[in-house]
Amino acid sequence: MNDVLRIGGRDLSCRLFLGTGKFTSYDLIPEVIRASGAQVVTVALRRMDFDTPQENMVKYLPPGVILMTNTSGARNAEEAVRIARLARAAGCGDWIKIEVVTDHKYLLPDNYETIKATEILAAEEFVVLPYMSPDLIAAKKLVRAGAAAVMPLGSPIGSNRGLRTKELVRILIEEIELPVIVDAGLGTPSEAAEAMEMGCSAVLVNTAIATARDPVAMARAFALAVEAGRGGYNAGLGPVRAYALASSPLTGFLHDTEEDRGS
Amino acid sequence: MRLIVNGKEICLDREMSIVEFLHSRGIVEAMVAVEHNLSWTRREEWPNITLKENDRVEVIQIMAGG
Amino acid sequence: MTFYNRQLAFEKYSLTQDLARVLPEDVERVLASSNLTSDDFLILLSPVAERYLEPMAQRAHALTVQHFGRVILLYTPLYLANYCTNFCLYCGFAAQNRIRRDRLTLEEVAAEARLIRVSGLRHILILTGESRKMSSVEYIRQCVEVLRPYFLSISAEVYPLEIDEYTQLVGSGVDGLTLYQETYDRALYAAVHPRGPKRDYRYRLEAPERACDAGIRSVNIGALLGLADWRLDAFLTGLHADYLQHLYPEVEVSVSLPRLRPHEGTFQPQHEVRNREFVQIMLAMRIFLPRVGITISTRERSGFRDHLIPLGVTKMSAGSCTQVGGRSHREAETGQFEISDQRDVPAVKQAIESRGYKAIFKDWHPIVAAGVDMAGRVAL
Numbered sequence: 001m002n003d004v005l006r007i008g009g010r011d012l013s014c015r016l017f018l019g020t021g022k023f024t025s026y027d028l029i030p031e032v033i034r035a036s037g038a039q040v041v042t043v044a045l046r047r048m049d050f051d052t053p054q055e056n057m058v059k060y061l062p063p064g065v066i067l068m069t070n071t072s073g074a075r076n077a078e079e080a081v082r083i084a085r086l087a088r089a090a091g092c093g094d095w096i097k098i099e100v101v102t103d104h105k106y107l108l109p110d111n112y113e114t115i116k117a118t119e120i121l122a123a124e125e126f127v128v129l130p131y132m133s134p135d136l137i138a139a140k141k142l143v144r145a146g147a148a149a150v151m152p153l154g155s156p157i158g159s160n161r162g163l164r165t166k167e168l169v170r171i172l173i174e175e176i177e178l179p180v181i182v183d184a185g186l187g188t189p190s191e192a193a194e195a196m197e198m199g200c201s202a203v204l205v206n207t208a209i210a211t212a213r214d215p216v217a218m219a220r221a222f223a224l225a226v227e228a229g230r231g232g233y234n235a236g237l238g239p240v241r242a243y244a245l246a247s248s249p250l251t252g253f254l255h256d257t258e259e260d261r262g263s
Numbered sequence: 264m265r266l267i268v269n270g271k272e273i274c275l276d277r278e279m280s281i282v283e284f285l286h287s288r289g290i291v292e293a294m295v296a297v298e299h300n301l302s303w304t305r306r307e308e309w310p311n312i313t314l315k316e317n318d319r320v321e322v323i324q325i326m327a328g329g
Numbered sequence: 330m331t332f333y334n335r336q337l338a339f340e341k342y343s344l345t346q347d348l349a350r351v352l353p354e355d356v357e358r359v360l361a362s363s364n365l366t367s368d369d370f371l372i373l374l375s376p377v378a379e380r381y382l383e384p385m386a387q388r389a390h391a392l393t394v395q396h397f398g399r400v401i402l403l404y405t406p407l408y409l410a411n412y413c414t415n416f417c418l419y420c421g422f423a424a425q426n427r428i429r430r431d432r433l434t435l436e437e438v439a440a441e442a443r444l445i446r447v448s449g450l451r452h453i454l455i456l457t458g459e460s461r462k463m464s465s466v467e468y469i470r471q472c473v474e475v476l477r478p479y480f481l482s483i484s485a486e487v488y489p490l491e492i493d494e495y496t497q498l499v500g501s502g503v504d505g506l507t508l509y510q511e512t513y514d515r516a517l518y519a520a521v522h523p524r525g526p527k528r529d530y531r532y533r534l535e536a537p538e539r540a541c542d543a544g545i546r547s548v549n550i551g552a553l554l555g556l557a558d559w560r561l562d563a564f565l566t567g568l569h570a571d572y573l574q575h576l577y578p579e580v581e582v583s584v585s586l587p588r589l590r591p592h593e594g595t596f597q598p599q600h601e602v603r604n605r606e607f608v609q610i611m612l613a614m615r616i617f618l619p620r621v622g623i624t625i626s627t628r629e630r631s632g633f634r635d636h637l638i639p640l641g642v643t644k645m646s647a648g649s650c651t652q653v654g655g656r657s658h659r660e661a662e663t664g665q666f667e668i669s670d671q672r673d674v675p676a677v678k679q680a681i682e683s684r685g686y687k688a689i690f691k692d693w694h695p696i697v698a699a700g701v702d703m704a705g706r707v708a709l
Contacts, residue, residue, distance in 0.1 A: 019329030026327065044328020047269040047321060048295060056294045057327050070328050085303040086323050090296030140578075157329070174364050175575075184329075206329035250386035253636040254605050 003234060005201055007179060008095060008127030008148045010066065014039045015196065016226045017068070017181065018219070019206025020057070022158075028215050029060045036219035040066045042097055042204070045083055045090065046073070068095040068129065075102050077116035084121050096121055097151065097183075097204075098130040107157040111138040115145055122146025131183050134168035139176050150176060151183040151204065154195065158207045160187030163194055173199040189218075189225030196229025266318045281309035285322070296323045331535045332572045336513065336565060344371070344561055351375035360384055365617045370567050373613035374560050382609060386640055389615040393641045396620050399686045402644045403677065404452035406486075406626075407441055408653045408665070409433050409472050413458030415525030417511075418596040419556060419589060421651075421665045422458045424525065431653040432463055438472050442479040444656045448648050448674040451690045452482040454507060456665075459488035459526060466494045470501045477502040481691055484549070488526070489536035495543035505547040506540040508533070509587065513565035514557035521556060521596070537573055547581035548573055549624060554610070555589035555598035563610040570614075570621050583622030583644065586611060588629065604633065608640065615641035627670040634670055635680045647677035 005012040018038035020029055033041060041061060048054075061067070069087035074080035077100065084096045098121070100113040114130045115138060121128050127148045132138055134152035142150050152169050155161035162185060163169065172180050179201030186192050187208045195203050205222055212218035264275045279287070281297055281304070297304050298321035299312055314320065348371065356378045359369040372378060373385065410432035411422045421428065433441065445453060455472060457464035469487060476483055484505030485498060495506070512518050515530055522528045537548045550569055552562035566584055574582045588607060589598045602610075611623060622643040625634055634645065650656055651664030672680070678688040 020327040021329040023327060029327065042329055043325050045296070045323045046326045046328075048290065048324045050269070050288055050322075053289075054324060054326060056291075056325070058294075058325050067325075069325075072328055082298070082301070082303075086296045086298055086321075087325075089303040089305060090323065090325055092325060137578075204329075249383060250390055250639055251382045251608065253633075254382065254608060 003230065005179060007129075012039050012202075014223070015202040015230055016192070016223050017202055017204040018042070018209070019204060021206055022210040023215065026055060026057055026060045030062060031216045032209060032219040033062055033065060035216045036209070036223045038065070040068055040095070042068045042070045042206070043092060044070050044072055045087055066095055067092045068097050070097045070099050071117070072099045072101070074100050076100060077113040077120065080113070080117040081120050084126055088126070094125065095127045095129065098128060109133055109153070111135055115141045118142055118147050119145040129181065134165045134172055136168075136171050136175055139172050143176060143178055147178060149179040149181050149201065151181045153184040154182045154191070155185030157184045159185055160208055161185055162187050162191040166198070169195070169200070170198055189221045192222050193225040193229035193232075196226055197232045199233055264316050266314060266316065266320060268320045269322055275314070278313050278315055281312045281314065284314055285309070290322070294324060297321070298323065331538055332569055333531050333534050335568065335572055336534070339565070339568070344564065347371060348375045348560060351377045353377060353380070356381050360388055367568055367571070370613060370617040371564055373616060374563055374609065378613070379605060379609055382605065382612065385609070385612040385616065389612040389641045390639050392615055392619045393643070397643050400689055401638065401642060401681050401686055402452060402689050402692050403450060403647045403674065404454055404484075404644060405445055405450050405646055405648050406454045406456055406651065407445065408456045408651060408655070409438065409469070410457045410460070410464040411653050411665070412460035412463035415459050415527040416523050417525075417527060418521045418523070419553065433472070433654050435471060435475050437654055437657065438475045440657045441654060442476050445648070446479045449690050450648065450674060451480055452484070452692065453480045454484045454486055454646075456486045457488070466490060466497060470497055473498065473501045473503055481694060484547070489533045490539070492539040492543050495540045495545060499544045504545065505549065506537060506545050507549040507585070508536055509551045509553060509585065510534055510569070511553045512557040513552060513562050513569075517557040538576070541573065541577040541580050545580065547583065549583045549585055549622070551585035551587055553587050553589055554602045554607070555600055557600065559600055559602045559606060559610065563613065567614055567617050570618055574618070574621060581622065583624055584614060585624040585626065586614075587626060608637070611637065611641055627668045628666060629669055631670040631672055631680070635684065638681060638684050638686055645677065645681075647672065648674045
């Protein structure tokens with residue numbers, strides 16, 4: 001069955017996006033990517049530390065994987081835009097995850113600055129995937145600004161609290177015509193499956209895999225969960241009765257012998 | 264000659280191109296991106312961009328991140 | 330891109346074929362889902378779905394109580410003028426009908442307003458025929474200025490206007506637009522509008538979008554059920570409402586379900602809508618669009634209207650009169666259509682309350698009214 005996710009002109013068969021932060025060692029990253037089947041992987045840009053130079057991370061990424069540069073560190077739209085342009089100049093490609101966070105307690109995104117950055121970067125033909133707080137009005141503005149998808153948080157970054165924003169994400173899925181990708185907060189494979197069953201187009205998982213006891217096994221588990229959830233969604237989940245047939249009949253009057261034509 | 268690199272003030276004994284600067288720090292071009300006075304720069308241009316007094320330079324590396 | 334483009338895209342499909350293919354399982358599946366697609370809506374309008382009226386009614390009732398409570402807003406129409414340059418085959422005011430033509434003076438408008446105000450109604454719908462000469466935008470605007478101190482909400486059901494004209498009316502205090510496309514069947518539309526500006530299907534269809542762009546707060550659309558195939562008109566009415574709601578989330582969208590009534594003129598409806606079918610349309614509309622209002626006017630008989638109360642109605646007219654100046658003049662005159670529910674406001678209120686619902690007269694209180702200070706309000 002052709003269930004391809006089309007974003008930014010690319011056709012993706014894997015609906016699990018992978019974040020590369022917080023791994024204990026770069027060595028794990030290629031194995032985790034292989035185990036998850038992820039085709040989209042996030043990276044970040046940081047100032048080089050001349051005193052303790054870091055290894056080049058790019059060599060750990062398999063060829064063909066799509067790099068999505070995260071603008072983390074940006075405190076406003078202007079900084080996010082700077083980072084995106086640098087990413088492109090650095091050879092990371094055009095996929096940008098806009099992450100503008102000014103709240104350092106919960107790491108909640110600034111939707112307003114995110115919308116501003118999206119508009120600028122979309123006009124420069126970046127493939128923009130904004131990380132956002134699930135607000136329908138903000139999401140509509142992101143659509144108009146030229147985003148390629150919207151990425152609402154499930155719960156705060158790193159909290160592993162799961163799909164706390166479920167009802168708001170559901171509204172986005174119903175109302176927004178772009179792919180809805182839950183990013184942040186998914187702590188278990190079942191939560192990823194839950195997001196997919198609801199109709200999300202994909203999920204982005206980082207902390208839950210990177211900090212697992214066995215990240216490679218966890219990556220595989222998440223991949224299976226995403227597939228299961230998506231499969232359930234496509235198969236047409238069984239009807240859930242949202243109401244009970246309790247009250248007295250409402251249409252009995254239509255059986256009365258009255259003139260049926262409303263006169 | 265004083266300039267600000269990655270937020271810190273440093274001293275260079277003479278003007279030099281971006282490429283020369285990177286090599287002097289043991290940095291391989293392929294691994295980084297350079298922002299010069301708040302503008303992003305093309306790798307091909309690095310031999311031709313000369314760093315001057317009070318320039319602001321950011322040397323950025325691709326790293327792991329969510 | 331407007332709703333016109335959306336409608337054209339749908340015309341590729343054969344509604345009749347799709348309706349014929351519907352199975353009972355399809356109806357059951359739709360009744361158990363939330364967030365219906367337009368395909369699901371069509372399923373609820375199918376002949377097969379008519380067997381499911383009771384479960385549809387239960388669902389519609391639950392949704393309405395959830396989103397609107399047990400509340401019905403009362404309003405009344407006020408016909409300002411019946412001059413008309415259109416020759417619509419189904420309307421009492423059509424140019425070819427020899428009826429007495431009238432236009433209220435501003436004093437007469439105030440007199441009608443005082444009478445209506447006494448009944449307790451605070452929401453009003455003003456109407457005119459289509460005549461830019463006899464009921465110009467400026468005339469309408471002046472009437473609105475006269476009416477504004479008496480009412481909390483003024484909706485207008487007038488001929489389609491340009492966006493700057495809507496802007497003028499909104500500036501004067503009009504907060505709602507009512508405009509019926511009459512029928513979304515373009516061929517039949519041309520046939521029943523042989524002459525006059527109303528022939529322009531697209532201009533009329535796009536008028537609600539112009540009004541929304543001009544800042545109108547609410548929009549009420551509908552088709553005259555019985556003119557064409559009612560399933561098509563109900564379906565497109567729903568799609569139109571859905572489209573407007575989507576594009577203008579800040580606008581309150583509602584639909585009316587006017588059924589063709591006996592009127593002055595010779596037009597006989599081809600597709601009379603039976604009571605069961607009328608109810609089916611209303612229930613399907615409510616289930617497809619849980620947050621869109623549904624207005625039932627006095628075209629419907631009192632007993633029938635009352636049965637509709639728990640099924641999804643959110644607004645009803647009362648103390649209606651479709652004659653120009655019909656409340657203050659006592660002479661018999663031709664109205665736009667024959668009113669079936671002649672009850673006065675207290676009787677309608679009583680009927681609503683006897684069903685456990687609350688009749689409300691005030692939906693909101695405007696605090697931003699262009700150019701009017703609170704001292705200008707009439708104290709009664």
